[in-house]
Amino acid sequence: MDADFASSPVSVLATLQRPPAGVWRQAWHRFRRNRAGMIGLVLVTLVVLTAIIGPFVAPYDPNDNAAMLRGASNAAPSARNWLGTDRNGYDVLSRTIYGAPTALAVGLGAMLIASLIGVLVGGVAGYVGGFTDEALMRGAEFFMVVPVFVVILAVVRLFGIIVVGTPLERIPNFNLMTIILLLGLFSWPQIARMTRAEFLRLRHAEFVEAARCIGTTPREILFRHILPNALPPLIVLVALGIGGAILAEAMVSFLGFGDPKSISWGQILFFNYQSLKVAPWACLAPGTAIFVTVLGFNLLADGLTDAFNPRVRA
Amino acid sequence: MRSIPVSAPDPSPAKAGQPGPLLAVEGLKVHFHTRDGVVRAVDGVDFQVGTGQTLGIVGESGSGKTVASLTLLRLAPPPARIVAGRVVFEGENLLLQPDKRLAEIRGRRMAMIFQNPATSLNPILSVGQQLTEILRWHTGVSRQAALDRAAELLTLVGISDPAARLRQYPHELSGGMKQRVGIARALLCEPALLLADEPTTALDVTIQAQILDLLADLRQRLSMSMVLVTHDMGVVARMADRITVMYAGRVCETADADTIFNAPQHPYTRALLESVPRIDHSYSGARRVLPSIAGRPPDLLHAPPGCRFHDRCPEAAPECRRTMPREHLVAPGHSVSCLRRGSPGEETP
Amino acid sequence: MTALLEVRGLRKHYRAVRRGLRRLFARQQTGTVRAVDDVSFVLQAGQTLGLVGESGCGKTTTARSILDLVRADAGEVRLDGQDVRPVLAGTDRAAMLAVRRRMQYVFQDPYLSLNPRWTINEALREPLRVHAPQHQRDWGDRIATLLERVGLEPRNGVRYPHEFSGGQRQRVGIARALAVEPDVVLLDEPVSSLDISVRSQILNLLAALQDQLSVAYLYISHDLSSVRFISTHVAVMYLGRIVEIGAVDEIFARPRHHYTAALISAIPVPSPGAVDQRVHLRGEVPSAMNRPAGCPFHPRCAAALPICREQVPVLQPMGPNTQAACHNPA
Numbered sequence: 001m002d003a004d005f006a007s008s009p010v011s012v013l014a015t016l017q018r019p020p021a022g023v024w025r026q027a028w029h030r031f032r033r034n035r036a037g038m039i040g041l042v043l044v045t046l047v048v049l050t051a052i053i054g055p056f057v058a059p060y061d062p063n064d065n066a067a068m069l070r071g072a073s074n075a076a077p078s079a080r081n082w083l084g085t086d087r088n089g090y091d092v093l094s095r096t097i098y099g100a101p102t103a104l105a106v107g108l109g110a111m112l113i114a115s116l117i118g119v120l121v122g123g124v125a126g127y128v129g130g131f132t133d134e135a136l137m138r139g140a141e142f143f144m145v146v147p148v149f150v151v152i153l154a155v156v157r158l159f160g161i162i163v164v165g166t167p168l169e170r171i172p173n174f175n176l177m178t179i180i181l182l183l184g185l186f187s188w189p190q191i192a193r194m195t196r197a198e199f200l201r202l203r204h205a206e207f208v209e210a211a212r213c214i215g216t217t218p219r220e221i222l223f224r225h226i227l228p229n230a231l232p233p234l235i236v237l238v239a240l241g242i243g244g245a246i247l248a249e250a251m252v253s254f255l256g257f258g259d260p261k262s263i264s265w266g267q268i269l270f271f272n273y274q275s276l277k278v279a280p281w282a283c284l285a286p287g288t289a290i291f292v293t294v295l296g297f298n299l300l301a302d303g304l305t306d307a308f309n310p311r312v313r314a
Numbered sequence: 315m316r317s318i319p320v321s322a323p324d325p326s327p328a329k330a331g332q333p334g335p336l337l338a339v340e341g342l343k344v345h346f347h348t349r350d351g352v353v354r355a356v357d358g359v360d361f362q363v364g365t366g367q368t369l370g371i372v373g374e375s376g377s378g379k380t381v382a383s384l385t386l387l388r389l390a391p392p393p394a395r396i397v398a399g400r401v402v403f404e405g406e407n408l409l410l411q412p413d414k415r416l417a418e419i420r421g422r423r424m425a426m427i428f429q430n431p432a433t434s435l436n437p438i439l440s441v442g443q444q445l446t447e448i449l450r451w452h453t454g455v456s457r458q459a460a461l462d463r464a465a466e467l468l469t470l471v472g473i474s475d476p477a478a479r480l481r482q483y484p485h486e487l488s489g490g491m492k493q494r495v496g497i498a499r500a501l502l503c504e505p506a507l508l509l510a511d512e513p514t515t516a517l518d519v520t521i522q523a524q525i526l527d528l529l530a531d532l533r534q535r536l537s538m539s540m541v542l543v544t545h546d547m548g549v550v551a552r553m554a555d556r557i558t559v560m561y562a563g564r565v566c567e568t569a570d571a572d573t574i575f576n577a578p579q580h581p582y583t584r585a586l587l588e589s590v591p592r593i594d595h596s597y598s599g600a601r602r603v604l605p606s607i608a609g610r611p612p613d614l615l616h617a618p619p620g621c622r623f624h625d626r627c628p629e630a631a632p633e634c635r636r637t638m639p640r641e642h643l644v645a646p647g648h649s650v651s652c653l654r655r656g657s658p659g660e661e662t663p
Numbered sequence: 664m665t666a667l668l669e670v671r672g673l674r675k676h677y678r679a680v681r682r683g684l685r686r687l688f689a690r691q692q693t694g695t696v697r698a699v700d701d702v703s704f705v706l707q708a709g710q711t712l713g714l715v716g717e718s719g720c721g722k723t724t725t726a727r728s729i730l731d732l733v734r735a736d737a738g739e740v741r742l743d744g745q746d747v748r749p750v751l752a753g754t755d756r757a758a759m760l761a762v763r764r765r766m767q768y769v770f771q772d773p774y775l776s777l778n779p780r781w782t783i784n785e786a787l788r789e790p791l792r793v794h795a796p797q798h799q800r801d802w803g804d805r806i807a808t809l810l811e812r813v814g815l816e817p818r819n820g821v822r823y824p825h826e827f828s829g830g831q832r833q834r835v836g837i838a839r840a841l842a843v844e845p846d847v848v849l850l851d852e853p854v855s856s857l858d859i860s861v862r863s864q865i866l867n868l869l870a871a872l873q874d875q876l877s878v879a880y881l882y883i884s885h886d887l888s889s890v891r892f893i894s895t896h897v898a899v900m901y902l903g904r905i906v907e908i909g910a911v912d913e914i915f916a917r918p919r920h921h922y923t924a925a926l927i928s929a930i931p932v933p934s935p936g937a938v939d940q941r942v943h944l945r946g947e948v949p950s951a952m953n954r955p956a957g958c959p960f961h962p963r964c965a966a967a968l969p970i971c972r973e974q975v976p977v978l979q980p981m982g983p984n985t986q987a988a989c990h991n992p993a
Contacts (some may be wrong), residue, residue, distance in 0.1 A: 024780075183922075205775065206770045206775040207775065207776050207777055207779075209732050209768075209770075209771060209776070210768065210836075210839070211776075211789065212732060213732065213763065213768045214767075214789060214790045214793055214839075214843070215731055215793045215794065225778055228780050229780060
């Protein structure tokens with residue numbers, strides 16, 4: 001490194017705010033130093049690993065309720081059932097493990113839908129502006145004021161009645177997919193608003209104008225300049241949303257509106273909360289799982305916020 | 315190790331009877347402790363301001379001029395740490411005073427005008443509220459008396475219809491008007507010393523001229539001392555009696571304004587003066603080349619040993635790389651810190 | 664002789680109206696901001712026109728309108744006699760690129776005008792990708808040459824903008840503008856965000872590049888000293904209009920418009936005790952929304968006549984190479 005290229009600018013304040021090398025790399029550097037974020041990352045990794053390899057190592061089939069036939073439901077943790085059995089005779093550990101892929105499917109699925117709609121709507125609103133912007137944003141506000149839970153409960157119940165006797169009934173986890181779809185449909189406005197704000201900011205950013213001066217096509221400007229720069233705050237929002245969606249599904253299931261054919265933590269709670277005094281382990285395990293997962297995603301989002309914020313000192 | 319204090323004779327003979335300078339800064343060191351290391355933002359700085367005198371502190375960004383001026387009121391933001399030195403103002407060392415005493419001095423004996431008038435006023439308080447708050451806090455006068463005084467000051471800084479202005483909020487005022495309010499606020503308690511950090515940098519040139527006129531006039535009428543921090547050679551030429559040139563946290567040269575502009579000694583001062591294009595000079599015909607300083611100011615995290623200017627200095631000698639020059643007098647009232655001008659040096663590791 | 668760049672009657676007005684649904688709720692506050700009002704000038708190859716004025720005078724909007732970054736309401740921008748505004752706004756991409764290649768822009772803040780996620784090489788590749796896609800093999804060499812030309816070492820091209828100092832970033836901004844070998848470069852306050860000791864380096868670089876490449880500059884600045892250094896001609900703007908235009912030395916030696924005189928004399932000269940013969944200006948620049956009738960400068964002008972209040976003065980020849988819009992020139 002030659003003398004003219006000392007690694008940091010001279011101004012004291014600039015030194016303090018100096019971002020280290022590379023933008024994504026720089027975010028990672030900051031993230032690594034963020035304790036909460038790293039804990040979040042560890043927790044999320046744990047959940048993801050459980051979801052991937054869990055089914056191969058789970059001691060029982062999740063639908064194996066042979067214990068009930070032996071009269072061993074609500075059995076305390078033992079060498080045979082490490083976390084005990086629940087009131088239906090299922091092995092709590094196995095069912096909790098099998099709940100992980102469901103939870104992730106809900107979180108990722110809902111946020112995938114929400115991101116697709118949100119980025120599209122917000123992007124169009126921010127990029128086109130004018131009346132389109134106005135109309136789309138009023139539409140987004142409509143989705144924000146609708147009480148999500150009431151709609152989900154109503155629609156799930158309604159579908160439950162409608163699909164009986166139709167081919168739809170044979171689709172596995174149809175109810176769960178409905179819930180995912182609805183959660184996605186009601187989570188996109190925040191993403192749309194953030195996308196719009198970022199697009200508005202970036203549309204008139206000087207480097208975008210510079211690209212226009214050069215004659216770069218609008219398409220390239222959109223995909224090479226605007227989108228990559230709009231991404232960081234959206235990633236934070238999505239991470240937060242995944243936790244939120246998982247929690248929402250757990251609540252819906254706990255209220256008994258979940259998918260009886262799928263294994264979800266909320267559902268385990270719903271089946272077992274009445275025997276809380278007899279078999280607390282049957283509630284504690286899925287409860288802890290929900291807690292850890294949601295906490296993980298929230299801490300991860302927290303860490304990402306700081307990591308992407310250039311004002312946080314490296 | 316303390317630099318030898320340089321005595322600055324008061325240029326105005328009328329004030330010759332004064333016992334000492336109003337403000338004396340000696341051996342001031344302010345360091346920023348960052349994750350990457352220690353930034354020596356101000357590294358052994360001395361200057362004096364006599365009563366009724368205006369001292370211009372000139373330097374580029376990163377020269378330490380702003381940090382030094384903020385430190386006078388212990389306002390430098392963390393992680394700034396005052397490592398060494400004294401700030402003697404009206405006989406007391408401000409760096410040793412308790413916070414309570416300092417709060418009494420701030421605004422009352424020593425007041426500050428900020429660079430950006432848009433952000434130095436509180437947007438949710440009316441002009442009247444901002445002005446009277448300070449006055450009542452410092453002097454405990456009645457609300458009405460404070461309002462009268464505020465109106466009087468607005469008139470003093472050239473704002474017409476002060477009664478109406480007192481009811482307005484900052485966003486209703488133009489940039490120049492806001493800076494006038496900022497000046498009025500600084501003058502409320504008739505401070506002995508006014509600190510102005512780039513008071514006109516955020517303003518348009520014609521407004522800058524008005525504000526400079528105002529400051530020059532006020533200084534005269536209130537016989538106030540002033541420390542004017544700026545990067546603009548033109549502004550100090552117009553305003554300052556004495557000038558201190560700073561570079562990379564150290565003082566290069568201190569002298570009367572005339573001397574700095576007409577007989578500068580330090581190579582940096584010379585280069586700085588030459589590198590600014592002049593509005594009163596025609597550049598057509600000849601080859602257009604400004605004498606410019608190569609390179610850029612050093613990174614204070616890894617300040618070069620020896621003289622901090624040596625790697626950009628046209629006159630640098632081998633000794634300049636090893637030895638840090640100390641200020642010494644080359645003429646009465648003119649001190650320079652350069653080995654090539656006979657400054658004593660101290661070895662640096 | 665056709666001028667390299669000729670701007671004729673350029674106009675951009677902003678209407679301050681509330682849009683959309685808010686119109687129903689808010690009290691209507693309409694007005695017209697005449698950001699650029701009938702601006703005309705000529706720029707020849709190898710010359711530099713300094714466009715000066717205080718903030719809000721419309722100098723930046725003028726430059727942006729020329730490149731269609733802001734769509735002007737009226738006027739012509741002629742490049743070698745051809746009006747390029749319809750081309751820039753039109754759909755013929757090849758024609759548009761041909762014009763864009765010839766006119767480039769250097770932004771005030773090089774940090775904002777470089778994509779933070781791209782290395783310098785990537786930033787310099789963009790103009791080449793757009794304008795010379797078929798010569799992909801030469802890009803590396805061209806980028807290296809460009810970086811050398813602006814005084815940067817080619818090996819630093821792999822770095823990101825934030826790893827550079829302000830002066831170096833501005834060098835990159837200049838290199839990017841020069842990548843397509845333009846005939847006209849619009850420089851929007853290229854040195855005002857830089858340290859003083861670095862400013863002279865960049866000004867020297869700009870002057871040297873102009874001598875080598877005989878490119879024409881439109882140099883926009885509020886800093887009259889740098890305008891005096893870099894420009895051959897100068898145009899002074901006030902409230903969206905050019906009030907004085909001409910050869911730089913003539914205007915600085917003998918400004919005819921009172922605003923120009925005030926502007927020049929407001930610059931503090933770096934010599935203490937310089938004879939203070941300043942033209943003192945009253946008040947501040949009025950909002951461009953309520954531009955005074957007649958000569959827009961008359962409320963602040965010490966030499967205003969009754970006619971100044973009624974009739975807008977037009978540019979008239981004042982000297983061999985200057986024009987000013989004033990009823991009572993100095």
